[in-house]
Amino acid sequence: MAAEQSVRSPQTPATASGDTRIHNIGYRSYDGPRLGRSYARLSLYSQSLRGSYGLGRSVKSKVLPMLLFVVMCVPAAIMVAVSVATKAGDLPVDYTRYAIIMQAVISLYVASQAPQSVSRDLRFKTVPLYFSRPIETSDYVRAKYAALASALFILTASPLLVLYIGALLAELDFADQTKGFAQGLVSVALLSLLFAGIGLVIASVTPRRGFGIAAVIAVLTISYGAVSTLQAIADVQGSGGSIAWIGLFSPVTLIDGVQSAFLGASSTFPGGVGPSNAEGVVYVLFSLGLIAACYGLLMRRYKKVGL
Amino acid sequence: MWQSLEESSIAPRGPRVTPRQGPPTGPYDSRGTPRRLSGLTTGVVGVTTVDDVTVIATESLSKRFPRVTALDRLSVDVGPGVTGLVGANGAGKSTLIKILLGLSPASEGRAEVLGLDVATKGPAIRERVGYMPEHDCLPPDVSATEFVVHMARMSGLPPTAARERTADTLRHVGLYEERYRPIGGYSTGMKQRVKLAQALVHDPQLVFLDEPTNGLDPVGRDEMLGLIRRIHTDFGISVLVTSHLLGELERTCDHVVVVDGGKLLRSSSTTDFTQTTTTLAVEVTDTDEHPDGTRAVREALHARGVTVEDGSGLPGAGHVLLLTARGEETYDLVRDVITELGLGLVRMEQRRHHISEVFRNSDEQRKEAVGHGG
Numbered sequence: 049m050a051a052e053q054s055v056r057s058p059q060t061p062a063t064a065s066g067d068t069r070i071h072n073i074g075y076r077s078y079d080g081p082r083l084g085r086s087y088a089r090l091s092l093y094s095q096s097l098r099g100s101y102g103l104g105r106s107v108k109s110k111v112l113p114m115l116l117f118v119v120m121c122v123p124a125a126i127m128v129a130v131s132v133a134t135k136a137g138d139l140p141v142d143y144t145r146y147a148i149i150m151q152a153v154i155s156l157y158v159a160s161q162a163p164q165s166v167s168r169d170l171r172f173k174t175v176p177l178y179f180s181r182p183i184e185t186s187d188y189v190r191a192k193y194a195a196l197a198s199a200l201f202i203l204t205a206s207p208l209l210v211l212y213i214g215a216l217l218a219e220l221d222f223a224d225q226t227k228g229f230a231q232g233l234v235s236v237a238l239l240s241l242l243f244a245g246i247g248l249v250i251a252s253v254t255p256r257r258g259f260g261i262a263a264v265i266a267v268l269t270i271s272y273g274a275v276s277t278l279q280a281i282a283d284v285q286g287s288g289g290s291i292a293w294i295g296l297f298s299p300v301t302l303i304d305g306v307q308s309a310f311l312g313a314s315s316t317f318p319g320g321v322g323p324s325n326a327e328g329v330v331y332v333l334f335s336l337g338l339i340a341a342c343y344g345l346l347m348r349r350y351k352k353v354g355l
Numbered sequence: 356m357w358q359s360l361e362e363s364s365i366a367p368r369g370p371r372v373t374p375r376q377g378p379p380t381g382p383y384d385s386r387g388t389p390r391r392l393s394g395l396t397t398g399v400v401g402v403t404t405v406d407d408v409t410v411i412a413t414e415s416l417s418k419r420f421p422r423v424t425a426l427d428r429l430s431v432d433v434g435p436g437v438t439g440l441v442g443a444n445g446a447g448k449s450t451l452i453k454i455l456l457g458l459s460p461a462s463e464g465r466a467e468v469l470g471l472d473v474a475t476k477g478p479a480i481r482e483r484v485g486y487m488p489e490h491d492c493l494p495p496d497v498s499a500t501e502f503v504v505h506m507a508r509m510s511g512l513p514p515t516a517a518r519e520r521t522a523d524t525l526r527h528v529g530l531y532e533e534r535y536r537p538i539g540g541y542s543t544g545m546k547q548r549v550k551l552a553q554a555l556v557h558d559p560q561l562v563f564l565d566e567p568t569n570g571l572d573p574v575g576r577d578e579m580l581g582l583i584r585r586i587h588t589d590f591g592i593s594v595l596v597t598s599h600l601l602g603e604l605e606r607t608c609d610h611v612v613v614v615d616g617g618k619l620l621r622s623s624s625t626t627d628f629t630q631t632t633t634t635l636a637v638e639v640t641d642t643d644e645h646p647d648g649t650r651a652v653r654e655a656l657h658a659r660g661v662t663v664e665d666g667s668g669l670p671g672a673g674h675v676l677l678l679t680a681r682g683e684e685t686y687d688l689v690r691d692v693i694t695e696l697g698l699g700l701v702r703m704e705q706r707r708h709h710i711s712e713v714f715r716n717s718d719e720q721r722k723e724a725v726g727h728g729g
Binding site: 088095184 | 490494589
């Protein structure tokens with residue numbers, strides 16, 4: 049203590065001048081533009097989107113998202129190669145079906161990247177720093193939500209693009225393929241919004257990343273497993289009418305229902321019976337409601353975080 | 356922003372923190388707009404001379420939570436310069452900063468930062484103000500450079516400017532080669548510097564530093580205090596720094612505001628504080644001529660009308676003399692007395708003060724001082 053005092057007492061200015069090497073260069077003030085809130089939101093969006101693929105982060109954190117991206121695209125490339133080589137009249141898989149087949153990969157991606165996006169900020173308490181900048185709670189939530197949804201869209205739409213380009217190379221019917229591709233894009237856009245919302249809500253209440261990953265996987269796969277099982281049971285017992293209603297309760301079957309009702313997809317439900325048009329409307333409303341609910345929950349969550 | 360110049364640019368750098376005074380030119384007139392009001396208006400940098408303006412003004416500001424009153428009708432004006440906000444834990448310091456950043460609405464009363472109302476102009480305030488939180492807030496897996504660039508962009512700086520300012524700012528806070536390494540491997544002192552850098556990177560007009568010396572060793576503490584001083588003297592940025600240690604702020608700040616239980620205890624320039632509250636501890640050697648040097652000094656000082664106490668009941672009792680410093684002359688007097696007696700001066704130092712002393716009577720005050728500073 050005595051040492052501390054003697055270092056400090058008479059020489060507070062000397063401490064500063066001891067650092068002259070630092071400010072020899074002099075402090076320059078900033079007079080350039082300050083782009084404000086919307087720019088800050090955009091910066092957060094682009095940083096989060098890049099982060100979802102490990103860009104701007106360590107090599108280690110690039111591995112998983114990049115690997116999953118490749119895993120998503122390789123089957124599409126193989127299918128294209130096969131259909132070009134065999135001169136088959138059609139692609140082996142519908143555009144709308146692809147994401148449903150690859151749902152495990154998508155779930156894994158959400159589970160790994162949603163916590164990366166929001167849990168880190170919570171765990172290391174970086175959130176208060178964001179809110180000491182011009183942005184508001186809603187900007188943070190929108191930027192994060194949009195970033196993860198975009199990342200998911202890139203993940204799910206890229207293989208569709210591969211399929212589409214391949215189909216055109218194989219000289220399949222242009223109008224037919226374009227329509228299918230467009231329907232596929234709408235479907236994966238909805239899927240991206242829904243999965244991103246669910247993933248972020250779960251991750252935002254689990255600051256520990258490991259728990260976040262486990263929780264997201266659990267919610268996405270367990271709900272799908274449970275719903276499929278119930279649907280299968282309903283199918284066996286001949287109560288086909290309830291299959292569609294059960295399908296409302298897992299994100300994957302929800303998307304499946306929406307696209308088989310409105311986007312010309314063939315349903316993967318047991319018995320191949322998708323929801324009727326009226327039921328389809330319920331599916332769409334339910335999906336949009338879920339997305340809105342996720343957004344609302346995130347807003348509520350971050351209202352509390354503050355400083 | 357020019358109408359303020361007529362009276363203020365020629366004003367001396369007078370008291371910067373004044374307890375609320377009479378109405379006519381209250382803190383809410385348009386003068387609360389110091390230099391570089393807008394980053395877009397280039398070429399107005401010269402207006403730094405506007406010194407006599409209010410940077411922060413609160414008017415019977417209260418914040419009540421269901422169970423506690425964090426702030427209780429706090430009215431205080433803070434001018435440019437380094438201002439210390441002192442209070443025990445839970446005194447309402449962080450709550451005040453939160454309100455001033457426009458992140459938490461006040462229960463009643465109003466506040467302005469840089470002439471902007473906190474209730475309505477939150478984003479505009481946060482664009483011109485920097486904030487360094489008390490707690491750890493750095494992700495460990497990115498480098499200081501990447502992190503600070505990102506924070507600069509979050510403050511609205513275009514990409515190129517963000518990178519340039521980051522390099523400058525990190526150098527100014529004293530981070531060199533290590534800034535490219537992940538933050539996870541930094542020492543506490545380095546982390547504090549990164550936190551400071553992110554608060555300064557967008558060249559704010561005012562920074563809020565919440566307990567910046569927390570967790571630092573004595574040397575780190577002194578370096579941080581020196582850095583804080585330079586933020587104002589070299590960078591021209593006003594500083595509001597909080598601490599629960601009055602002593603360390605006394606040397607760094609131009610003014611100190613003391614809050615306790617959400618109420619304003621005191622707001623005055625630091626020279627007032629040092630004059631009334633500095634306790635000096637003096638220890639001398641013994642010589643053949645004066646076998647008990649301590650007593651000799653005490654008697655000599657008594658003869659000159661200075662009350663001296665020994666730190667009885669404390670470590671080193673009988674060898675340490677405590678006296679109240681009334682300014683520079685007290686130091687000179689002690690020095691002269693000791694030279695006359697031909698003794699060696701082992702040490703003469705200021706005792707660190709604790710906030711609770713401010714309103715104690717002088718006897719209690721010194722014991723408290725010894726307790727916290729010894």
